[in-house]
Amino acid sequence: MLVREILYAPIFWRRTKTEFWALRGVSFEVGKGETVGIIGKNGAGKSTLLKMLCGVTRPTEGTFKIEGRISALLEIGAGFHSELTGRENVYLNGSILGIPKKEIDAKFGEIVDFAEIHDFIESPVKTYSTGMFLRLGFAVAVNMDPDILVIDEVLAVGDLQFQKKCIGRIKEFQASGKTILFISHDINYIRAICDTALYLKEGTLVASGDAREVVSRYTEDLEREEAVVSLRSGGLEVVFEDGKLSLVWQGRPLTGGPGMYSTFLVNGHWHESVLARWEVIERKPGGFMARGRWQNLPLVQEWSVRMERTDFVKIDINTEILESLQIENASINLMLDEGYRRWEASGESGDFPREFALDWQKLKVIFPDGGEKMNLGVLPDEASRAKYPAVSFALLRPPEGVNGVVHNSERSFMCRNLHYALLLPPGGGKIDVGKYTFFNGSIEIAP
Amino acid sequence: MSDFIQEAANIWRRRDLVWNLALKGFKVRYKSSALALLWAVLNPLLMMFIFVAVFSYVVRLKIPNYPLFLLIALIPWQYLSHCVSLSPTVVISNSVLIKKVMFPRESLPLSLVVEHGLSFLISLCLLIIFLIAYRIRPTGWAALFIPLALVQVMFITGLSLLLSSLNVLYRDVQQLTEVVLLLWFYATPIFYPISMVPEKFQGWYLINPMAALTVSYRDVLLYAKPPDLFVVGQTVLISLAAFVIGWAVFRRISPVMADMV
Numbered sequence: 127m128l129v130r131e132i133l134y135a136p137i138f139w140r141r142t143k144t145e146f147w148a149l150r151g152v153s154f155e156v157g158k159g160e161t162v163g164i165i166g167k168n169g170a171g172k173s174t175l176l177k178m179l180c181g182v183t184r185p186t187e188g189t190f191k192i193e194g195r196i197s198a199l200l201e202i203g204a205g206f207h208s209e210l211t212g213r214e215n216v217y218l219n220g221s222i223l224g225i226p227k228k229e230i231d232a233k234f235g236e237i238v239d240f241a242e243i244h245d246f247i248e249s250p251v252k253t254y255s256t257g258m259f260l261r262l263g264f265a266v267a268v269n270m271d272p273d274i275l276v277i278d279e280v281l282a283v284g285d286l287q288f289q290k291k292c293i294g295r296i297k298e299f300q301a302s303g304k305t306i307l308f309i310s311h312d313i314n315y316i317r318a319i320c321d322t323a324l325y326l327k328e329g330t331l332v333a334s335g336d337a338r339e340v341v342s343r344y345t346e347d348l349e350r351e352e353a354v355v356s357l358r359s360g361g362l363e364v365v366f367e368d369g370k371l372s373l374v375w376q377g378r379p380l381t382g383g384p385g386m387y388s389t390f391l392v393n394g395h396w397h398e399s400v401l402a403r404w405e406v407i408e409r410k411p412g413g414f415m416a417r418g419r420w421q422n423l424p425l426v427q428e429w430s431v432r433m434e435r436t437d438f439v440k441i442d443i444n445t446e447i448l449e450s451l452q453i454e455n456a457s458i459n460l461m462l463d464e465g466y467r468r469w470e471a472s473g474e475s476g477d478f479p480r481e482f483a484l485d486w487q488k489l490k491v492i493f494p495d496g497g498e499k500m501n502l503g504v505l506p507d508e509a510s511r512a513k514y515p516a517v518s519f520a521l522l523r524p525p526e527g528v529n530g531v532v533h534n535s536e537r538s539f540m541c542r543n544l545h546y547a548l549l550l551p552p553g554g555g556k557i558d559v560g561k562y563t564f565f566n567g568s569i570e571i572a573p
Numbered sequence: 574m575s576d577f578i579q580e581a582a583n584i585w586r587r588r589d590l591v592w593n594l595a596l597k598g599f600k601v602r603y604k605s606s607a608l609a610l611l612w613a614v615l616n617p618l619l620m621m622f623i624f625v626a627v628f629s630y631v632v633r634l635k636i637p638n639y640p641l642f643l644l645i646a647l648i649p650w651q652y653l654s655h656c657v658s659l660s661p662t663v664v665i666s667n668s669v670l671i672k673k674v675m676f677p678r679e680s681l682p683l684s685l686v687v688e689h690g691l692s693f694l695i696s697l698c699l700l701i702i703f704l705i706a707y708r709i710r711p712t713g714w715a716a717l718f719i720p721l722a723l724v725q726v727m728f729i730t731g732l733s734l735l736l737s738s739l740n741v742l743y744r745d746v747q748q749l750t751e752v753v754l755l756l757w758f759y760a761t762p763i764f765y766p767i768s769m770v771p772e773k774f775q776g777w778y779l780i781n782p783m784a785a786l787t788v789s790y791r792d793v794l795l796y797a798k799p800p801d802l803f804v805v806g807q808t809v810l811i812s813l814a815a816f817v818i819g820w821a822v823f824r825r826i827s828p829v830m831a832d833m834v
Binding site for chain 1: 587589590593594597600601603605667669670671672673674675676807828829831
């Protein structure tokens with residue numbers, strides 16, 4: 127018995143020493159074909175839950191039952207080796223995930239297509255850009271054709287381009303009737319793709335059911351402590367979260383994807399506000415001020431948002447450049463739900479195409495006409511009038527060199543896009559250290 | 574028992590994983606070097622020359638064909654020594670995988686055994702060249718080398734499973750193995766013949782499976798005679814025990830690995 131005791135003792139000893147229940151008393155059921163979002167703050171037990179479901183760790187007590195092949199994506203590119211080529215890593219990773227070689231052979235082309243690394247598939251992974259690495263990792267995991275797909279907060283590591291690509295793939299899964307469990311910090315994604323949601327807090331389940339209701343319960347909680355602000359007035363709710371602003375009208379999201387966000391093109395790469403580190407520095411009734419530090423650029427933005435009337439949101443954004451910088455494009459985007467059918471730009475209007483194309487479609491470009499403001503907007507059609515109030519996105523006192531554009535997004539985003547950009551000389555304009563006005567404008571709702 | 578069989582079947586189903594991990598380890602070791610895979614041959618070759626030079630000219634023992642005598646012992650020893658010194662860290666160094674992906678955890682130590690098994694095979698090819706160079710004519714007994722080597726593989730596998738899992742609980746294991754390996758090297762008749770060990774201790778001495786295997790390898794390859802059956806039988810039992818204990822311990826610890834790496 128001695129050997130046995132020696133082996134048992136340390137396990138028990140360590141367990142009792144650091145007893146902490148990451149998750150306790152959580153019961154739920156997920157039907158086939160459902161998409162379930164799991165939300166909660168860091169340390170709430172979300173990841174532990176998924177880890178148990180895919181067998182990485184075992185529950186101390188309690189049981190669960192899974193029917194079907196489960197594929198877990200807890201971390202993108204876990205097990206990738208930087209010295210090996212893309213191809214070698216695909217096969218190695220596939221075999222770690224338990225995909226038979228034949229299946230990988232069959233899916234190889236699809237994986238490479240998704241990752242967009244055709245020319246690099248024979249190069250070591252260490253030469254890949256972050257985006258290539260993430261896309262390849264994601265592609266391997268989702269291509270194993272599971273019945274149940276488990277995804278843990280993997281979108282947060284990539285840029286918008288990557289996120290929307292993954293979301294597109296996730297939607298395909300949904301459409302083919304697969305079951306999805308999805309962790310995301312991004313409540314917009316949860317709202318957009320999940321039917322139901324689970325809200326975990328300190329290891330217990332505090333809310334479950336309709337995704338939108340659970341999300342709003344969660345944002346209420348978050349608001350008190352985190353970089354999330356929700357302003358409400360009448361039927362309109364404006365939610366700020368980590369560098370994006372979304373609009374919710376009577377419980378229905380009007381914005382799509384990341385909502386309103388700003389972005390800079392530097393050295394051929396887009397740096398979006400959603401990737402910056404944000405903190406809310408001031409809160410007052412009907413307004414807030416948030417400050418975000420870009421992670422890869424010497425750049426800080428301050429967003430001041432005020433709900434001046436129940437249908438009018440004033441937005442002022444300043445940019446502070448900390449080191450002089452070559453910027454090729456600076457723009458602010460408002461992404462709106464596909465339910466909007468018509469656009470409006472400085473008095474002109476037109477229809478959005480019914481279908482989303484493979485690429486972004488520019489529908490209208492406007493320039494400052496010397497007036498006090500420029501205006502872009504979206505309108506519902508007769509049928510959707512009740513659900514979608516008209517939204518107008520205005521730029522006050524437009525400076526020279528600005529243009530406003532109405533876009534129809536590409537297929538995987540499925541959004542209408544209103545966008546103001548500062549035109550800079552090709553190759554970029556050098557911006558000196560200092561504080562600049564980035565955007566003075568407003569969003570107005572007309573039910 | 575049926576548990577064991579089921580698990581063994583599970584690992585067998587995933588044998589491609591063990592193979593791919595081993596291949597990865599092998600490739601990664603040589604990938605960025607200019608001579609690449611040539612090192613897989615060059616490395617053991619240089620090692621052999623150094624050992625042979627040191628022990629032939631510094632430690633002067635009157636043994637016929639001494640370089641061969643040494644290599645026959647040294648090559649299997651190096652296989653064990655590589656596996657034993659790397660096993661303790663093979664699980665903890667793959668913590669990302671352990672925490673994020675479900676796969677049979679056994680495949681990590683097993684792949685190590687396979688990976689260094691490949692190096693072992695390369696070294697064996699070199700050994701055959703040496704045997705030919707020394708005009709040693711193999712007899713039928715030489716064929717016994719293969720089952721003997723398989724016993725060693727079983728022994729090493731047991732040790733790797735044991736060390737890789739125990740080190741998850743106690744990081745002391747990896748410190749300890751370094752010291753124990755050094756002691757073990759001298760306690761195995763690698764550069765000296767077993768006849769130098771006092772007769773009355775030899776029974777105890779041969780409990781060490783590496784001592785027993787070394788003596789047997791020399792018997793079948795160099796001295797063209799059968800190995801001592803009792804010693805071999807004893808070694809088979811000890812290796813089997815090492816394998817069973819190693820796996821049992823690994824299975825006991827593997828459910829908590831993700832929490833402890």
